[in-house]
Amino acid sequence: METLANLYLGFGVALTPYTLFLAVVGCFLGTVIGALPGLGPANGVAILIPLAFSLGLDATQALVLMTSVYYGTMYGGRISSILLNIPGDEPAMMTTLDGFPMARHGRAADALMISGAASFVGSFLAIIGLVIMAPLLASIAYMFGPAEYFALYLLAFCTLGGVASKNQAKAAVAACIGLGIAMIGLDNSTGLPRYTGGNLHLMDGVNFLVAIVGLFAVSEVFVFIESHGSKSAIGVTIGRMMIPWRDLRATFPTMLRSTGIGFVAGVLPGAGASLGSFMAYMAEKSWAGKSGRFGKGDPRGVAAPEAGNNAAAGGAMVPMLTLGVPGSGTTAVMLALLMTLNITPGPLLFKEHADIVWGLIASMFIANIVLVVLNVPMVKLFVKVLLVPAWVLMPLVTMVSFVGIYSLTGSYFDLLLMTGFGVLGYFMRKLDVPTVPIILGILLGSFMEDALRRAMVISNGEWSYLFSSPIAIGLWIAAVGGFVAPLFLRGVLKKPPLPDTEALED
Amino acid sequence: MINSDRIFGLVVVLGALAFFAGALQIQISFLSDPLGPRVFPILIAAAALLCGLTILWKPDAEPEWPGLRNWLAMAVALVVLVAYAYALAPLGFIVPTALAAGVISYQISPRAGPAALTGACLSGGLFVVFKYGLGLGLVAWPKALFG
Numbered sequence: 031m032e033t034l035a036n037l038y039l040g041f042g043v044a045l046t047p048y049t050l051f052l053a054v055v056g057c058f059l060g061t062v063i064g065a066l067p068g069l070g071p072a073n074g075v076a077i078l079i080p081l082a083f084s085l086g087l088d089a090t091q092a093l094v095l096m097t098s099v100y101y102g103t104m105y106g107g108r109i110s111s112i113l114l115n116i117p118g119d120e121p122a123m124m125t126t127l128d129g130f131p132m133a134r135h136g137r138a139a140d141a142l143m144i145s146g147a148a149s150f151v152g153s154f155l156a157i158i159g160l161v162i163m164a165p166l167l168a169s170i171a172y173m174f175g176p177a178e179y180f181a182l183y184l185l186a187f188c189t190l191g192g193v194a195s196k197n198q199a200k201a202a203v204a205a206c207i208g209l210g211i212a213m214i215g216l217d218n219s220t221g222l223p224r225y226t227g228g229n230l231h232l233m234d235g236v237n238f239l240v241a242i243v244g245l246f247a248v249s250e251v252f253v254f255i256e257s258h259g260s261k262s263a264i265g266v267t268i269g270r271m272m273i274p275w276r277d278l279r280a281t282f283p284t285m286l287r288s289t290g291i292g293f294v295a296g297v298l299p300g301a302g303a304s305l306g307s308f309m310a311y312m313a314e315k316s317w318a319g320k321s322g323r324f325g326k327g328d329p330r331g332v333a334a335p336e337a338g339n340n341a342a343a344g345g346a347m348v349p350m351l352t353l354g355v356p357g358s359g360t361t362a363v364m365l366a367l368l369m370t371l372n373i374t375p376g377p378l379l380f381k382e383h384a385d386i387v388w389g390l391i392a393s394m395f396i397a398n399i400v401l402v403v404l405n406v407p408m409v410k411l412f413v414k415v416l417l418v419p420a421w422v423l424m425p426l427v428t429m430v431s432f433v434g435i436y437s438l439t440g441s442y443f444d445l446l447l448m449t450g451f452g453v454l455g456y457f458m459r460k461l462d463v464p465t466v467p468i469i470l471g472i473l474l475g476s477f478m479e480d481a482l483r484r485a486m487v488i489s490n491g492e493w494s495y496l497f498s499s500p501i502a503i504g505l506w507i508a509a510v511g512g513f514v515a516p517l518f519l520r521g522v523l524k525k526p527p528l529p530d531t532e533a534l535e536d
Numbered sequence: 537m538i539n540s541d542r543i544f545g546l547v548v549v550l551g552a553l554a555f556f557a558g559a560l561q562i563q564i565s566f567l568s569d570p571l572g573p574r575v576f577p578i579l580i581a582a583a584a585l586l587c588g589l590t591i592l593w594k595p596d597a598e599p600e601w602p603g604l605r606n607w608l609a610m611a612v613a614l615v616v617l618v619a620y621a622y623a624l625a626p627l628g629f630i631v632p633t634a635l636a637a638g639v640i641s642y643q644i645s646p647r648a649g650p651a652a653l654t655g656a657c658l659s660g661g662l663f664v665v666f667k668y669g670l671g672l673g674l675v676a677w678p679k680a681l682f683g
Contacts, residue, residue, distance in 0.1 A: 084672050199590035203548050206584035210555055213580070217573040220565040224573060225558055248617070255609050255643045256602045421645035422654050425637035428617070429662055436624060437672045445621035453614065460599045461544050479576040483569050491570035 033161060040388025043090050044396060052087075052095045053393065057400045060102015065110055065415045066423055070122065071103040072359040072466075073246035077427065079367055080239055080434030089371045089386055094393040096367050100360065101153065101397040104340060105405060108145045109412055112332070113138055121339040121358075124307040128324060128331025135327050140274040142409055144329050145336040147278055150402050151285040152337035156293050156344025157394045160351075163297070164380070164387075167352040171377035174353075176484040177496045181505035183478040186355045189298060189512035190467055198513060200463040208471015209478070211236050218476060219483065231443040238366050238472045240435055240444045244451025245458075245465045246363075247431045252456040254424045273406075281333035284314055292338030296345020296357055306342025307335035344394070351375050351387060354477065359466040365473055541595030548588030556581035609643040616640065628677040629666075634659035 063074035078099055082092050107122045112129035125145060132141040174182070191201030214225045215235025226232040291313055292306035314334035315324045324331045346357035347364075354375040356362040368375055373383060380387055405412075435448055458465050489495030497503055559577035602610070616639045623632040638655025642648065666672045 081670065081672075085670055197591075197596060199587040199594075200596075203584060203587040203591070206552075206580050206587065209580045210577070210584070213577050217562075219569060220563075220573055222563045222565055222573065224562050224577070251613060251617075251640060252610050255613055255640075256606050419645070421641045421650065422658075424644055425640045425654055425658055426662075428640055429633055429637055429658060432617075432620065432624070433629075433662065433666055433672070433674070437666075437674075442621050442625055445624065446618060449614065449617045449621060452617070456610075460601070461540060462596060462599065463544075482576060483571045486571040487569050 033165065036384060036388045037161065037392065039385060040390075040392035041395075043385050043389035044094055044392040049091055049094045049393070050396070052091055053098045053396050053400050054404070056095045056098025057102040057105075057397055057404055060099035060104075061106035061109075061401070061405070061412055062102075062415050063099070064103035064106020064108075065412050066106075066418060069103075069250070069423075069427070070107055070117075071100060072363050073250065073427075074103040075100050075360065075363045075367070076239075076242045076246045077430050077434060079363070079370065080243065080438040081430070083370060084434070084437040089373065090389045090393075092367070092371060093386065093390050094396070096364070097390060097393045098397040098400065100343075100364065101394070101401055104153075104343060105146065105149055105401050106412060106415075108149065108336060109142065109409070110416060112141045112145065113413065113416060121307040121335075121342070124311045124335035124339070125332060127311065127335070128326070128328050131325070131327035132329070132332060137327070139409075140277060140329070141332050143274055143406075144277055144281060145332050146402070146405050146409075148281070148285045148288070148333040148336035149340045150398055151282075152289045152292060152340035153344050153398050154395070155286075155289045156296070156341040157391065157398070159293050159341075160344050160347050160394075161391060164348050164352050167348060168377040168380045171352050173501065174377075175499070176481040176488065177498060177502045178505060179481040180478060180485060180496060181502045181509065182353060182355060183474050183481065185505050185509040185512065186349075186357075186470065186474070187467060188509040190464075190470060191513060196462060198517070200461070201467050204458070204463050204465065204467035205471045208468040208473075209475045210471075211241065211468070212472050212475020213479075218480060231441065236447065236472065237439060237444060238469070239370065239438065240448045241451050241472050242363060242366055242469055243431045243435055244448040245455040245468060246359075247427055248448060248452025249455025249459060249465075251424050251428050252452065253459060254420050277329045281329050284330045284333045285337040287317070288314060288334040288337035289341040292341030293345040295338070296342030297348050298357065306345070307339035310338025310341075311335045347394075351379060351390075352377060355474070356470065359469065362466060362469045362473060366469075369473065539595045539598055540601070541591055541598075545588050545590075545592035545595065548584060548591060552581045552584035552588055555584065613640055613643050626678065629663055629674045630659050630676050631678070633662065 059078070060074060063069050063077075064071065075096060079096065082095055087095065107117070108125050108129065111117045111122045111125040112133050115126050115130040117123040117126050129141045129145060132138065187202075187205045191198050191205060210225075212235070214232055216222065216233055217224050223233060288310035291310045295306035295309055298305075311331065311334050314330055318324065318328070318330060343358070343360065346361040350356045350361045350365055352375070354365070356365045365375065373379065373386060431448070432445060435444055455465055458468075485495055486492075489498075497506060556578060559574050559581060562574050562577070564572055564574065616636050620632050620636040634655040636655075637658045638651050641654040642651035645651070663674065663676060667674050667676075
């Protein structure tokens with residue numbers, strides 16, 4: 031009952047005419063950004079965060095706007111996955127497997143409708159899961175001391191490195207780069223500078239928004255220059271939009287199953303949305319057995335990853351809000367958003383900022399409903415967005431990134447730093463080094479160090495204190511397991527390749 | 537041809553050593569906790585060193601690097617972005633944005649007409665949106681000209 035009362039409070043905060051207006055704007059912008067080929071949730075939200083702050087919105091309004099953008103990009107992302115075979119981000123990749131073949135067989139409209147419905151079911155149920163689970167986890171999180179937190183941060187890096195990447199060493203290097211960057215600036219407890227090289231601009235440390243926009247958006251410019259935009263739109267047409275009731279009814283059980291799988295995958299810290307959509311797809315494929323035409327345009331192959339992906343996105347909010355540990359690139363960006371609003375996620379958040387947490391949850395519900403309402407009549411308009419050529423899109427993205435960061439910090443030095451992160455991001459991409467651990471490292475670096483140092487203060491320098499409680503030991507075991515296990519599972523859990531655009535031309 | 541991952545591994549190893557050396561330079565205050573400000577950076581350096589050696593030992597397959605022309609195009613874009621960062625404050629929004637957007641557009645699709653048009657339209661359009669739509673405090677023209 032308390033939960034319902036809280037939810038009522040949340041809707042009271044989030045349901046004013048102005049915030050509703052922001053939700054509609056956010057959903058619209060988000061869908062457009064998500065539909066743009068090559069832009070996904072993480073970079074879409076990243077470019078807009080600095081702008082949202084320069085608008086002088088208060089915490090709730092900013093959260094409503096950005097949550098709407100976040101969900102919007104997830105909805106929009108499936109449009110470019112299905113019609114162009116270009117996933118906006120890693121989780122959307124699984125949608126292309128059956129979505130693109132469906133579009134090739136002249137069922138693009140149906141595929142869009144099914145994936146939209148699946149997204150809605152997945153995220154809506156996941157938010158209900160979040161409402162139930164988050165307060166529970168928050169009450170457990172009260173038992174966490176610094177030793178447990180240190181192990182938890184380690185677990186996040188390990189699972190992210192272990193599950194989400196092909197090469198553990200490279201993921202770990204990325205985490206180290208991020209943690210190293212987090213060390214720059216004044217030391218929290220002694221107030222003395224570290225790694226600033228005497229540069230006054232670095233005394234405050236590296237702003238994580240500068241790093242995020244650089245790594246996610248500016249690096250994209252270099253990738254596009256290299257490919258000369260050859261990945262951009264080809265002529266796309268879709269027929270009359272009809273709601274395919276029969277397919278929707280047939281795929282509904284798939285959506286429910288995939289939502290369950292996706293939610294569980296999302297709750298695991300560090301695992302996140304890619305794992306959610308991947309496992310949902312694979313599970314559905316083996317569930318269907320011989321009756322499925324997976325990979326050749328089976329509607330269930332569109333419904334499963336979309337429901338899984340969106341459910342995982344909701345699930346990933348659970349560890350992010352209660353423990354401050356994001357489960358994916360996009361939740362890392364959402365964490366950055368909260369931290370810029372001076373809100374530190376964690377168990378205390380539920381007590382001290384109940385209005386903000388429940389306002390955020392309410393805005394997630396609102397965003398999803400707005401999106402469904404917006405998407406059914408306007409999908410044709412969103413499809414037009416695919417025709418924006420890369421040579422207009424990329425300059426636009428660059429300029430919005432620069433103006434966003436500039437209006438936030440007002441410093442040319444941050445713009446240079448952002449460009450530097452863009453170059454770094456390009457090389458990381460080429461060398462197959464994941465960039466999300468860098469972001470996570472920058473975001474969590476000082477928390478992780480604080481946890482370690484406070485643990486050492488408590489134990490007076492005795493290292494065995496880190497392994498002194500059952501929760502801590504469990505987290506350490508999970509961390510080591512999460513990092514090592516994928517080495518052995520890699521042969522078993524092989525990702526299917528993207529459908530070949532050429533081969534399906536006929 | 538040396539494998540790119542071996543170069544990357546070497547860079548990581550050298551970076552880790554430099555980070556370690558940097559950690560030893562951190563001033564220690566007399567008022568400190570048992571751990572102090574040096575230990576955590578040293579742990580990071582150690583982890584990075586280990587990973588760097590692993591990458592050196594087992595490099596991945598060689599990625600597909602762009603050809604000379606594309607390197608050149610990316611270098612031009614980089615120079616333009618750096619120049620843009622320096623120019624934005626003294627020269628106002630409109631001129632640097634038009635130039636930077638135009639050049640980047642040209643690097644992606646080398647046709648002068650559309651690129652110039654893209655630059656001009658983006659610069660003007662974004663200025664109107666940012667200044668009047670979002671109310672950001674942008675300066676349109678060089679400060680020196682209009683005081």
